[in-house]
Amino acid sequence: MTVTEERPADGPSKQIGAARHRKEDQRLITGRTKWTDNIQLTGMLHLAMVRSPFAHATITSIDTSEAKAAPNVITVITGADVAEEQGGLPTAWAITPDQKSPVHPSIAVDHVAFAGEIVAVVVARTAAEARDAAELVDVDYEELPAVLDLKKAATDEALAHPDLGTNKSAFWQLDSADAGTGGNVDDAISEARANGIVLEREYRQQRLIPAFMEPRSFVCDPTGEQLTLWSSTQIPHITRFFLAVVLGIPESKIRVIAPDVGGGFGGKLQFVPEEVIAVLAARRTGKPCKYTETRSESLMTGHHGRDQWQKLTLAATKDGTVTGLKVDLMADLGAYAGTVGGGVPILGAFMYNAIYKFPAYQFNCTNYYTNKVLTDAYRGAGRPEATFAIERVMTDLAAELDVDPLEIRERNWIRHEEFPFTTVAGLEYDSGNYEAATAKAKEMFGYDELRAEQQRRRDAQDPVQLGIGVSTFTEMCGLAPSRVLGQLNYGAGGWEHAAVRMLATGKVEVVTGVSPHGQGHETSWSQIVADRLGVAFEDVEVLHGDTQISHKGLDTYGSRSLVVGGEAVVRAADKVIEKAKVVAAHLLEAAADDLEFSDGRFGVRGTDKGLGMGEIAMASFAAHNLPDGVEPGLDSDATYDPVNFSYPHGTHLCALEVDTETGGIQMRKYVAVDDVGTIVNPTIVEGQVHGGLVQGIAQALFEEAVYDDAGTLVSGSFVDYLVPTAADTISFDVDHTTTPSTTNTLGTKGVGEAGTIASTPAVVNAVVDALRSFGVNDVQMPCTPERVWKAIHSSGTKGDDPTEEAAMPHFDEAEGGVK
Amino acid sequence: MTRISVHVDGAAYSDDVEPRMLLVHYLREQLGKTGTVVGCDTSNCGACTVHLDGRSVKSCNVLAVQADGHEVTTVEGLATDGELHPMQKAFHESHALQCGFCTPGMIMQSIDLLNENPSPSEEEIRTGLEGNLCRCTGYHNIVKAVQSAAGKAS
Numbered sequence: 001m002t003v004t005e006e007r008p009a010d011g012p013s014k015q016i017g018a019a020r021h022r023k024e025d026q027r028l029i030t031g032r033t034k035w036t037d038n039i040q041l042t043g044m045l046h047l048a049m050v051r052s053p054f055a056h057a058t059i060t061s062i063d064t065s066e067a068k069a070a071p072n073v074i075t076v077i078t079g080a081d082v083a084e085e086q087g088g089l090p091t092a093w094a095i096t097p098d099q100k101s102p103v104h105p106s107i108a109v110d111h112v113a114f115a116g117e118i119v120a121v122v123v124a125r126t127a128a129e130a131r132d133a134a135e136l137v138d139v140d141y142e143e144l145p146a147v148l149d150l151k152k153a154a155t156d157e158a159l160a161h162p163d164l165g166t167n168k169s170a171f172w173q174l175d176s177a178d179a180g181t182g183g184n185v186d187d188a189i190s191e192a193r194a195n196g197i198v199l200e201r202e203y204r205q206q207r208l209i210p211a212f213m214e215p216r217s218f219v220c221d222p223t224g225e226q227l228t229l230w231s232s233t234q235i236p237h238i239t240r241f242f243l244a245v246v247l248g249i250p251e252s253k254i255r256v257i258a259p260d261v262g263g264g265f266g267g268k269l270q271f272v273p274e275e276v277i278a279v280l281a282a283r284r285t286g287k288p289c290k291y292t293e294t295r296s297e298s299l300m301t302g303h304h305g306r307d308q309w310q311k312l313t314l315a316a317t318k319d320g321t322v323t324g325l326k327v328d329l330m331a332d333l334g335a336y337a338g339t340v341g342g343g344v345p346i347l348g349a350f351m352y353n354a355i356y357k358f359p360a361y362q363f364n365c366t367n368y369y370t371n372k373v374l375t376d377a378y379r380g381a382g383r384p385e386a387t388f389a390i391e392r393v394m395t396d397l398a399a400e401l402d403v404d405p406l407e408i409r410e411r412n413w414i415r416h417e418e419f420p421f422t423t424v425a426g427l428e429y430d431s432g433n434y435e436a437a438t439a440k441a442k443e444m445f446g447y448d449e450l451r452a453e454q455q456r457r458r459d460a461q462d463p464v465q466l467g468i469g470v471s472t473f474t475e476m477c478g479l480a481p482s483r484v485l486g487q488l489n490y491g492a493g494g495w496e497h498a499a500v501r502m503l504a505t506g507k508v509e510v511v512t513g514v515s516p517h518g519q520g521h522e523t524s525w526s527q528i529v530a531d532r533l534g535v536a537f538e539d540v541e542v543l544h545g546d547t548q549i550s551h552k553g554l555d556t557y558g559s560r561s562l563v564v565g566g567e568a569v570v571r572a573a574d575k576v577i578e579k580a581k582v583v584a585a586h587l588l589e590a591a592a593d594d595l596e597f598s599d600g601r602f603g604v605r606g607t608d609k610g611l612g613m614g615e616i617a618m619a620s621f622a623a624h625n626l627p628d629g630v631e632p633g634l635d636s637d638a639t640y641d642p643v644n645f646s647y648p649h650g651t652h653l654c655a656l657e658v659d660t661e662t663g664g665i666q667m668r669k670y671v672a673v674d675d676v677g678t679i680v681n682p683t684i685v686e687g688q689v690h691g692g693l694v695q696g697i698a699q700a701l702f703e704e705a706v707y708d709d710a711g712t713l714v715s716g717s718f719v720d721y722l723v724p725t726a727a728d729t730i731s732f733d734v735d736h737t738t739t740p741s742t743t744n745t746l747g748t749k750g751v752g753e754a755g756t757i758a759s760t761p762a763v764v765n766a767v768v769d770a771l772r773s774f775g776v777n778d779v780q781m782p783c784t785p786e787r788v789w790k791a792i793h794s795s796g797t798k799g800d801d802p803t804e805e806a807a808m809p810h811f812d813e814a815e816g817g818v819k
Numbered sequence: 820m821t822r823i824s825v826h827v828d829g830a831a832y833s834d835d836v837e838p839r840m841l842l843v844h845y846l847r848e849q850l851g852k853t854g855t856v857v858g859c860d861t862s863n864c865g866a867c868t869v870h871l872d873g874r875s876v877k878s879c880n881v882l883a884v885q886a887d888g889h890e891v892t893t894v895e896g897l898a899t900d901g902e903l904h905p906m907q908k909a910f911h912e913s914h915a916l917q918c919g920f921c922t923p924g925m926i927m928q929s930i931d932l933l934n935e936n937p938s939p940s941e942e943e944i945r946t947g948l949e950g951n952l953c954r955c956t957g958y959h960n961i962v963k964a965v966q967s968a969a970g971k972a973s
Contacts, residue, residue: 025911028919029903029926031854031894038853128837213858213866213920213954262856262920263954295859518918518955683914687960691917694957718863718952726948726958731941755957 015527015537016746019683022523023542027260034259036217036232037292044219045074047281047291048130049274050120050137051301052112055148055371055711056160057141059110062120070133072125074285079109079119082280087246089271089336092238092491093343095367099170102161102369104336106273106280112141113160113335114373115711116301118273123281123289146371146711150309150332153368160335160369169333169342169367174349174425176361182424183360185315188324192315196323197400199314201393204780205385207307207332207705209299209715210378211723212517214262216302217292218274220282227282228255231275234264235555236515238339238492240547242271243279258545261517265695266377268517269557270303270339300716304705305378307332308345310389312352315360320401320408324360327352327389331367334374340381341374342367343490347382347476347558350425354390355434355474355649356412361424371711377557379695379756383475391471391761395768396777405470405765406438406447413472420742427476429647431739432675434472441651441673444733450655450669458773465658466668467770471762474649477750478743479558481642495641496560497552498568500529500576502634504621506614508533508540510572513553514565515545519752520684521561525569527680528746532573533613534600552639559648559750562680567744568640575636580616583634586627587611587619646741648749650674654762658770663789665701665767671733672758677741677749685751689734692755698724699756700763702782722782823887827852828896836883842876843867845883846893854895854923858952865951868924869893875931877924877950894923897930906930906968915964917955925951929965938969 027033064076079086088103108119120137124130145158153160153167160167176182192198219230227249233239236258244251261268274291282289293301308331315324331345349363380387398408414421416433423429442448447468454466479485482493497513510525526540543549556565577597584602585592588609595602603610611619616634619625623632655669672689679685702722706715715721740747760781767783768776776791820835827850834849846852846869857879858866867878870892878891897904906926909915916922925948932939932947939947944965945958953961 021911022914024919025916028916028922029894029907029910030898031852031923033854033919035853035856035920037857038847040848128839211954213864213918213952214856215858261918263918265954295861295864520917687914687917687956690957690959691955692957695954717861718859719861723952723954725950725952726945726962729945729958731959731962732957 015530016680018527018681020523020527020537020681022520022684023526024520024522035214035262036219036230036259039219039230039290041219041221041288044288044290045123045125045285046127046130047277047289048122048127048134049118049297050122050134050139052108052115052117052119052141054112054141054143055115055146056144057112058144059108059112059119060140060142063138064120066138067122067133067136070129070136072129073133074123074125076137077107077121077123077281077284079105079107082107083109085247086276086280089273089276090242090246091337091341092339093341094489095172095342095346096170096489099337099342100164100166101169101337102164106276114371115713116297116373118277121277121281123285148370148372148707148709148711150307150330150368150370153332153370154330160371167368167370169337169369172346172365174363176424179426181422181426182358183324185324185326185360185362188315188360189313189326192323196318197316197397199393199396199400201312201396203310203389203392205306205308205310205388206781207375208305208378208699208703209705209721210265210267210302210305211299211721212263212265212267215293215295215298216268216272216274217290218278219288219290220278221288222282222286226253226255227279228257229275229279230257230259232261232268233258234261234268234515234517234557236545236547237513237553237555239271239275243275246276247279256547258515264517265379266305266381266557267302269377295718296716299721300713301373303338303374303376304334305375306385307375308385310385312389312393314393314397316397320397320403320411322356322358322412325352325358327363329365331365332370332372332375333367334370334372336374338374338376340377344375344377344382345385346488348386350427350476351383351386352390353424354387355414355472357414358424372707379692380753381558383753384696384757384760387471387473387475387757388761391473392764395470395765399772409472428644430644430742432474432647432649433737433739434649436737437649437673437675438472438651440735440737441653441671444673444735445653445669445671447653463659463661465660465770467656467658467766467768469654469762469764469766469769471652471758471765473652473758474647475753475757476645477559477648477753478563478642478646479560481644492554493641494554494564495639496554496565496568497637497639498565498572499635499637500569500572502576502617504618506535506539506617508535510540510542510569511550512542512544512565512569513550514556514561515553516556516561519556519561520681524562524680524684525566528566528569529573532570533576534598535613559752562748563646563744563750564640564642566746566748568638570745571638571640572636575638576634579634579636580613582627582630583616583620584611587625642743644743646677646743646749648674648676648751648754650754650758652758652762654766656763656766656770658767658788660792663785663787663792665783665785665788667730669733670730672755673735673737674751674754675737675739676751676754677738678747679736679738680746680748686734688751689755690732692753693732693759694724694729696756696759697729697763699760700781700783702728704782821884823884825886826890828893838882838884840883841879842881842883842886843878846878846891852893852895855893856920856923858920863952864921865928866921866924868927868951870927870931875928894926897926904930905971909964909968913960913964913967915956915960921951921953925953925961929968932965933969941966
């Protein structure tokens with residue numbers, strides 16, 4: 001029996017569960033933060049990118065002479081200059097062995113596949129001089145037909161990459177009959193067509209932009225034995241691996257540092273051209289090189305998210321019991337397969353069945369290339385799309401049967417006593433209680449009263465109608481069991497590493513392989529270790545984001561940090577206790593079995609003799625009196641590979657008012673009751689939910705990356721891409737139910753993506769709910785006032801006119817209009 | 820090059836700057852005031868908000884030469900004698916920041932908001948912060964922080 005198991009299960013838990021204020025805040029609220037763009041090195045050079053204005057073209061010539069002659073320009077690098085050494089940017093996830101993946105050079109050599117692709121790089125002594133000279137690079141293009149629309153891409157009439165011969169990247173299927181996890185979906189649909197209900201729906205997942213607040217920045221210092229790359233990335237470890245593979249540099253000669261990183265949301269889960277270019281430029285010039293993107297460059301060339309068409313066929317009996325679900329997905333990868341790339345929609349494959357007991361299921365996905373910036377992971381990655389579609393169609397099933405949308409869910413969901421439950425997609429859900437979360441949400445929401453108000457407004461034909469939207473979501477978190485990733489043809493594992501170092505003074509350093517960028521890991525990890533080792537919260541220092549300090553790790557995404565990385569921390573801490581116990585027994589002249597560890601102290605049972613963790617750390621450091629064969633030091637490592645995902649769930653309820661005369665929407669109340677398992681820090685968890693909610697609401701109501709018919713991103717600035725402001729949002733009612741996960745020691749489930757996944761369908765369900773009496777059964781996202789108004793006033797349509805492909809008029813044009 | 824003299828966070832600076840240099844670049848690159856950050860290029864995000872003679876401005880929308888003879892306060896100049904400004908404390912205690920990139924601008928704007936209106940309603944707070952974008956918090960706790968700071972001040 002290990003020492004830790006002797007601790008009472010309900011023993012002193014002073015830190016886990018406490019609403020500790022964050023350790024990170026001090027530097028952030030005083031402006032003492034180390035963003036990559038803050039880094040200045042002696043002799044540092046600055047890069048500016050020359051980018052293609054065309055979505056699809058061949059490069060016929062590049063004249064750099066004028067730029068090279070500009071003041072303080074050191075050099076100009078074209079794709080041809082580095083064609084032999086730059087390699088191609090890899091995708092980690094070819095979803096099938098025969099996936100077509102066009103070569104993605106960091107600097108285009110002779111072909112550009114999206115507007116914004118880099119064609120040349122100016123290196124100058126200041127950023128302004130680099131930018132000025134970039135204007136002087138003369139590039140001749142021969143335009144090619146651009147493939148912009150996903151459905152047109154599927155026809156192969158025009159090709160995004162003529163060399164590939166097709167726009168199709170890969171086809172991927174999950175079929176419950178083939179997998180032995182359920183019945184035949186076509187049989188279920190045939191039966192329902194004859195004797196039940198069949199709902200066929202098509203939903204559009206518009207293109208979104210992660211829009212993290214810190215523009216990406218990269219600094220490469222080539223001096224010294226190892227080259228150092230500072231990068232505003234979520235994935236320093238993966239970046240180091242890719243740099244080694246792509247540029248043929250020994251991995252041991254590369255150090256990647258993610259200093260303070262200003263948000264990511266998946267948008268910094270990417271190995272990018274600019275990283276390769278910073279390294280190439282630094283090696284060529286022998287000087288440190290920096291590149292910081294502008295916001296417009298960020299929106300135009302950082303990867304986007306979503307962009308799918310989803311066709312669902314839902315089969316049910318006449319009483320509303322679902323008998324089968326078939327999903328046909330088209331996903332737009334953009335111009336290249338990104339780091340996760342084609343795998344993003346596949347992450348959704350396991351989630352369309354959601355919290356329900358569907359007996360038959362089939363998921364078909366085809367990925368296509370277009371001449372737009374590539375898509376990749378954006379908060380939720382595959383799972384928001386799946387959750388949106390199923391929660392929309394389940395609501396429509398309720399409408400079809402004229403029952404409450406919560407009632408139809410309850411008829412089909414997994415009951416709490418049925419856990420663990422193996423789903424039709426083959427996952428084993430370990431724990432959950434959908435009844436409890438729903439009951440709590442309804443009570444907080446005042447569900448019955450709002451329904452009554454809705455009826456009153458309908459009866460009175462109030463021009464302002466009330467809509468109530470429901471979303472009972474689940475997600476798979478804690479990416480990921482390495483074996484599962486292997487089965488899915490993903491290029492890496494999903495384990496995580498941690499080290500706990502006991503310093504001689506009793507202070508503790510925790511090294512974690514995850515790489516936070518706003519999540520508060522320094523605080524939460526301190527809470528975990530403080531409890532585990534019985535040391536003070538303040539005495540724990542959490543180190544991360546530098547491959548020389550945290551030499552091993554798989555970084556932060558997919559709500560994995562706490563569930564996988566936190567478990568590694570727990571296991572490393574437990575090894576420290578095991579080591580300390582041997583030393584304590586020796587020093588106390590007691591049998592190890594007679595020791596009990598509590599509150600950071602080893603006591604000899606039945607006596608008042610004992611030693612604190614700090615004393616043992618000092619004794620182990622001095623090493624004057626250790627048992628034979630015991631190494632000095634208590635430091636311990638652990639690498640944890642999960643055996644299962646975790647499955648947070650929750651019930652979200654949204655009430656909003658729709659002005660039927662203007663199409664304007666005013667959110668009135670939003671209740672989120674999430675079961676994220678054991679909560680380490682409730683303040684941080686609530687913050688994650690709030691932020692997630694607004695990102696999901698933004699997809700429902702505000703945001704869309706819109707291209708014009710030439711392939712230019714017209715929502716390429718914050719004037720046109722509508723990240724919500726404080727004035728666009730409301731305060732939320734957030735609470736929790738807790739069924740601990742059984743797949744990790746702490747019982748945690750992950751919370752980073754929950755709000756985003758749950759809220760989009762809750763909001764759109766509310767919009768549609770407000771408009772049902774007008775014969776409206778769908779409004780395409782984002783549900784702008786224009787779309788809502790059109791849906792109302794052309795009864796029965798879906799409000800699915802494409803978003804106007806025009807940017808806001810520029811100031812001079814607007815002024816011209818006034819004259 | 821143009822000669823300017825500016826007081827920033829209580830210290831006097833005198834520099835030759837290019838006429839086109841933005842105040843935010845002057846603060847960051849010439850004075851090392853990297854607490855103030857650049858989040859966009861269209862003056863939408865407000866991450867670069869500082870105080871110019873006590874009123875909030877987006878320092879990406881002000882030329883360095885326009886600050887000549889004026890007083891600039893950045894987030895780095897808020898604390899006095901090692902004591903955090905009440906708004907800094909309120910942001911910390913209300914968990915009004917996550918990644919923290921928008922935070923300097925958000926704090927500077929929130930202070931300006933309360934200077935104008937010491938006891939704002941929630942709606943007035945939300946409208947007052949409309950020019951500052953945050954992608955992490957959903958604004959919920961930022962609003963709470965401003966309410967909390969207003970409560971303590973009154």
